[in-house]
Amino acid sequence: MRKSGYYKESLHKWHERGNRSYIFILLGCLLILFFFLDIILGSVYIRFSDLFELFTSGANSSISTIIFKFRFPKAITASLVGVALSLSGLQMQTLFRNPMAGPYVLGVSSGASLGVAMVILGFYSGPGTSGMMEQSGWILVISGWLGAGSVMLLMMFISTRVRDIMTILIIGIMLASGLSAVVSIMQYFSNETMLKAYVIWTMGSLGNLSSDQLKVLTIAVLTGLLLGVALIKKMNALNLGENYASSMGMNVRITRTLIFACTSILAGSVTAFCGPIGFIGIAIPHVVRNMFRTSDHKILLPGTVLTGAVVMLGSDIISQLPGSESVIPVNSVTALIGIPIVLWIILHNKKISGLG
Amino acid sequence: MDRNDSIMLSIDSLRIGYGSSLLPSPLTASARRGELVAVIGRNGIGKSTLLRTIVGLQLSLGGSVRADKKDISDYSQVELAKKIGYISTEIVNVSNMKVCDLVALGRYPYTNWIGRIDENEILEINRSIEKTGLKGFEERYISELSDGERQRAMIARVVAQDTDILIMDEPTAFLDVISKYEAVNLLSDLASDGKTIIFSTHDFNIALSHADRIWLMLDDKLVEGAPEDLVLKGLFEKLFKSEIVEFNRADASFFLPDRSGDSFYIEGEGLLYFWTKKALHRIGCSVTDKKIIPLIKTPESLEGTWELVTPESTFSCSSLFDLLRMIRKNMG
Numbered sequence: 001m002r003k004s005g006y007y008k009e010s011l012h013k014w015h016e017r018g019n020r021s022y023i024f025i026l027l028g029c030l031l032i033l034f035f036f037l038d039i040i041l042g043s044v045y046i047r048f049s050d051l052f053e054l055f056t057s058g059a060n061s062s063i064s065t066i067i068f069k070f071r072f073p074k075a076i077t078a079s080l081v082g083v084a085l086s087l088s089g090l091q092m093q094t095l096f097r098n099p100m101a102g103p104y105v106l107g108v109s110s111g112a113s114l115g116v117a118m119v120i121l122g123f124y125s126g127p128g129t130s131g132m133m134e135q136s137g138w139i140l141v142i143s144g145w146l147g148a149g150s151v152m153l154l155m156m157f158i159s160t161r162v163r164d165i166m167t168i169l170i171i172g173i174m175l176a177s178g179l180s181a182v183v184s185i186m187q188y189f190s191n192e193t194m195l196k197a198y199v200i201w202t203m204g205s206l207g208n209l210s211s212d213q214l215k216v217l218t219i220a221v222l223t224g225l226l227l228g229v230a231l232i233k234k235m236n237a238l239n240l241g242e243n244y245a246s247s248m249g250m251n252v253r254i255t256r257t258l259i260f261a262c263t264s265i266l267a268g269s270v271t272a273f274c275g276p277i278g279f280i281g282i283a284i285p286h287v288v289r290n291m292f293r294t295s296d297h298k299i300l301l302p303g304t305v306l307t308g309a310v311v312m313l314g315s316d317i318i319s320q321l322p323g324s325e326s327v328i329p330v331n332s333v334t335a336l337i338g339i340p341i342v343l344w345i346i347l348h349n350k351k352i353s354g355l356g
Numbered sequence: 357m358d359r360n361d362s363i364m365l366s367i368d369s370l371r372i373g374y375g376s377s378l379l380p381s382p383l384t385a386s387a388r389r390g391e392l393v394a395v396i397g398r399n400g401i402g403k404s405t406l407l408r409t410i411v412g413l414q415l416s417l418g419g420s421v422r423a424d425k426k427d428i429s430d431y432s433q434v435e436l437a438k439k440i441g442y443i444s445t446e447i448v449n450v451s452n453m454k455v456c457d458l459v460a461l462g463r464y465p466y467t468n469w470i471g472r473i474d475e476n477e478i479l480e481i482n483r484s485i486e487k488t489g490l491k492g493f494e495e496r497y498i499s500e501l502s503d504g505e506r507q508r509a510m511i512a513r514v515v516a517q518d519t520d521i522l523i524m525d526e527p528t529a530f531l532d533v534i535s536k537y538e539a540v541n542l543l544s545d546l547a548s549d550g551k552t553i554i555f556s557t558h559d560f561n562i563a564l565s566h567a568d569r570i571w572l573m574l575d576d577k578l579v580e581g582a583p584e585d586l587v588l589k590g591l592f593e594k595l596f597k598s599e600i601v602e603f604n605r606a607d608a609s610f611f612l613p614d615r616s617g618d619s620f621y622i623e624g625e626g627l628l629y630f631w632t633k634k635a636l637h638r639i640g641c642s643v644t645d646k647k648i649i650p651l652i653k654t655p656e657s658l659e660g661t662w663e664l665v666t667p668e669s670t671f672s673c674s675s676l677f678d679l680l681r682m683i684r685k686n687m688g
Contacts, residue, residue, distance in 0.1 A: 230469065232470050241446065243444055247413060248437050295451075
């Protein structure tokens, strides 16, 4: 019964499957290309011959250090961030059936920010803050996670109590604003050094992860990704809204909770490790919906994840300002790339109905 | 025979609403296999709430809903989704969704964890697309369909769900007259295939001309029966009681009750008689069976003239428009 390639032929008439595979191949190639470019381009330019030498004869100490200590982990981090944020953005846009929803609408990143702010802005009364930051990024990460996790639990609780999904969206946005206001108060009462440290954290950074942290981030993102794949069918039903999904046999409460958990793990971890990186989560799902012209998450999910990784790697390449000594904050790059994309799609699509 | 005529859906002493019961008395009604049931009632009486309760989207406040002789609370959610399908009033407008994708969603309760569509599913999907007359529309995006086509696509989805019972909340609400009748004809066809269809509507003529049974939601109770029975019992007057509009039991039409217009006797028959009478009703006059003056003689054919005989004189008019003008002018 179970033939391989089962429904591709049968469905061939329905979809432009051919086109789709080309797009996926293109995205795959771009991913590999950008990954390499991200490793090669930077303040120290690495030649292909250096790379070649590294892989054939090994040991070129300085090049090997740059690549394995800095560039490679950073490229992996960029890919993971791209995957995580774009996937959670996709989930939020489908769940809320709102094209302006993104990974942060549940207040997850604001929760993480509050956690981090509590540490950096001195409400944490441990050893001297500057020393602490060198001591271990773990404290920041854990506090970020705790912040994101508390918000996630709160939103899950609310989602089982509140029927209307739009009400939940509004509560999430209000909660995020409220948390930001608290952070503002803390910023107001903090000294310059702390303030600068916090502001720099909010600008996002892909390069500060230790190898242990990278492992944890990888596990978190893979967990989220697996959960995301498991939710594909439910996401497709949610295209029609919760009422229809429920009438087709989907359990709304369980699904909501799983989606919230998935998004929180993804967006919360990224924010905890790399800061609140914006626009990827909103822009990428739009791009992918328009690229594939489908509402089927069996296609949207892999497309979104790949595109997210590619764009994030691209942003990282730009933020390293190849050929120069300095770097610019990655958050500014994603915003400057994301905003035109969102605007273009909105202006290009005359019919803005439902999802972008 | 027994199976084909069995009761598919019954509600028994059902109380519906959010927190407090909407209606003062509990609702009891039923529907047999293959019946097209229209739910009628004024706005806000709880038609949508009743339908949502039957589908299980909303908890009842008491009483029971039985689908195929089993209480809906005894079904698992997926099993219930294989028994009862639902179309809400909400206009679904997902961009980038093709008709075939929409219809394929109807297979949700039958597909595996990732929603794999295999040959069997494709067969079912194609069958629903054909049954709803959407062949050739598979590749179209639903955001590009007309309201009537989109509603048919929604019906195709629920047909693909392959349920014995279909619940539809105002399936004809946003449609133009032709699409409305097309949609209801489709529902009739589905019913004669053996599905039990419960739909709410404000379109009274559609309910009267197509429904096998009507669930009439009045302020104090739910009454069910064949549309004609309910008309004869005078229940529609109760529903549509209004200061301004009245329901005419004789021909199931609404009219503005006699606004002190004159009474006429119409001499004539057939279509011309019928429309002359309608025209008189429209301007607030009434028609009697007694041969009195004023009197109107309808022509033999449209080429002829209407004669209006008043106590004072006789006028001839070439159209009903002229006739009405003459009546207004001469009878004050």
